Amino acid sequence: MMIPCHKAKVIEITSDTTRDETGVKFRAQELRLVIKSGLVKGLTVMVPYEFEVGQTARPMEVGDMVIVGRNVVLPEPMYYINDVYRLDALWLILALFVIITVVLARWRGVRAFAGLAITFLVIFFFMVPRMVEGANPVLISFVGSMLIALTALYVAHGLNQRTHIAFISICITLLIAFVVGIVFIYLTELSGIGTEDAFYLQFAGIQRIDVRGLLLGAMIVGALGILDDVATTQAATVGELHEANPKLTRRELYQRGLIVGREHIISLVNTLALAYTGAAFPLLLLFTIFKRPVWVTLNSEIILEEVIRMLVGSIALIAAVPITTFFAAWYFGRQGKVQNTPPM
CATH class of the missing domain: 1.20.1640 (Multidrug efflux transporter AcrB transmembrane fold)
Structure with missing residues (x-):
């Protein structure tokens, strides 16, 4: 079964804490998101986000676009951060590629x-x-x-x-x-x-x-x-x-x-x-x-x-x-x- 995924925007960071586990620092954020796509578009949800400090992941900021997954197996749907939304940048470079190709090759x-x-x-x-x-x-x-x-x-x-x-x-x-x-x-x-x-x-x-x-x-x-x-x-x-x-x-x-x-x-x-x-x-x-x-x-x-x-x-x-x-x-x-x- 395909996992439902939606585009969402971070509208508020309700908490932002750091903890130490055996010398490794973890940062945990509570994010308020508004869903921007799919059947639940417009829905506001709270989603936890945690990552190891010093790795490639970065803390979320208000205005960031993300992809959230929705777990439909549980009695109540649970949302989680799946990935950062990157397609806007992809469409930009794709448009640049198309324009350059058409201008030169007509x-x-x-x-x-x-x-x-x-x-x-x-x-x-x-x-x-x-x-x-x-x-x-x-x-x-x-x-x-x-x-x-x-x-x-x-x-x-x-x-x-x-x-x-x-x-x-x-x-x-x-x-x-x-x-x-x-x-x-x-x-x-x-x-x-x-x-x-x-x-x-x-x-x-x-x-x-x-x-x-x-x-x-x-x-x-x-x-x-x-x-x-x-x-x-x-x-x-x-x-x-x-x-x-x-x-x-x-x-x-x-x-x-x-x-x-x-x-x-x-x-x-x-x-x-x-x-x-x-x-x-x-x-x-x-x-x-x-x-x-x-x-x-x-x-x-x-x-x-x-x-x-x-x-x-x-x-x-x-x-x-x-x-x-x-x-x-x-x-x-x-x-x-x-x-x-x-x-x-």
């Missing part, structure tokens, strides 16, 4: 957001519900990725030959990512429960989910995000080379397109490594504090899972460059050959 930026909306629709209304129902996560992830590539890609980039080339290349490269992923998940004996959220998913009260398959499915979906960038860029690069000089042969188009692609590979591989490392900073600090040997740390499933995920994505990225460049050079080079054929 109509293409609007189409990009339409493609992004389709991506989220496929994930949240097809992939996630099917997995919760117990469907094979690998199959659902692969089918979902194909749907995203087929719909979002064409909405964002238009119905043209470059997008056709990118789509074909993405399909082939996703198959490569799938094969590499499944081989190395089994070779490294990853169980799929290397992260805390995957572990607790097994006890979520739903049909048993294949967490190893979920790990492979996550690799496929993650690779798709990288491939979209690489495939469309490479197809566009070769197309522009052809338009700049229609006399270039297929071999010349392929070679010149690959030069740009190599630069793309170098920058994106570094980007991937930094992105995964940055996300794992707290974990790396934890391992350092406990002074485990580097090879033992690397061998742990929680680290190795992220390393394999990064490497599968990087291999897919690298493979996409020559594959997309080949198809683009073959198509645009053929066009040049037809155009340069002398009339009979």
Whole structure:
């Protein structure tokens, strides 16, 4: 059963005390809140709030927005602080992101957001519900990725030959990512429960989910995000080379397109490594504090899972460059050959 949650505003702090327990200081506040959302909007409630002094939590102040949970199991509903309300700041930075994108990319930026909306629709209304129902996560992830590539890609980039080339290349490269992923998940004996959220998913009260398959499915979906960038860029690069000089042969188009692609590979591989490392900073600090040997740390499933995920994505990225460049050079080079054929 979903726990009822509401947005609320602190309107009064009726008490604020500090106590010491075995050398640890705790601060306790009694807050008067007014509910700002849901069926009980406008209701005023008293809620206790307690935290350890010196930790990340801070004391509440009048005017703060919070999320309160409502326990409906007890005879009388009991409210408690669930979290600080942060979505207003999220909407602000999201609006900034949308404005900058649309101003710089104009109509293409609007189409990009339409493609992004389709991506989220496929994930949240097809992939996630099917997995919760117990469907094979690998199959659902692969089918979902194909749907995203087929719909979002064409909405964002238009119905043209470059997008056709990118789509074909993405399909082939996703198959490569799938094969590499499944081989190395089994070779490294990853169980799929290397992260805390995957572990607790097994006890979520739903049909048993294949967490190893979920790990492979996550690799496929993650690779798709990288491939979209690489495939469309490479197809566009070769197309522009052809338009700049229609006399270039297929071999010349392929070679010149690959030069740009190599630069793309170098920058994106570094980007991937930094992105995964940055996300794992707290974990790396934890391992350092406990002074485990580097090879033992690397061998742990929680680290190795992220390393394999990064490497599968990087291999897919690298493979996409020559594959997309080949198809683009073959198509645009053929066009040049037809155009340069002398009339009979």
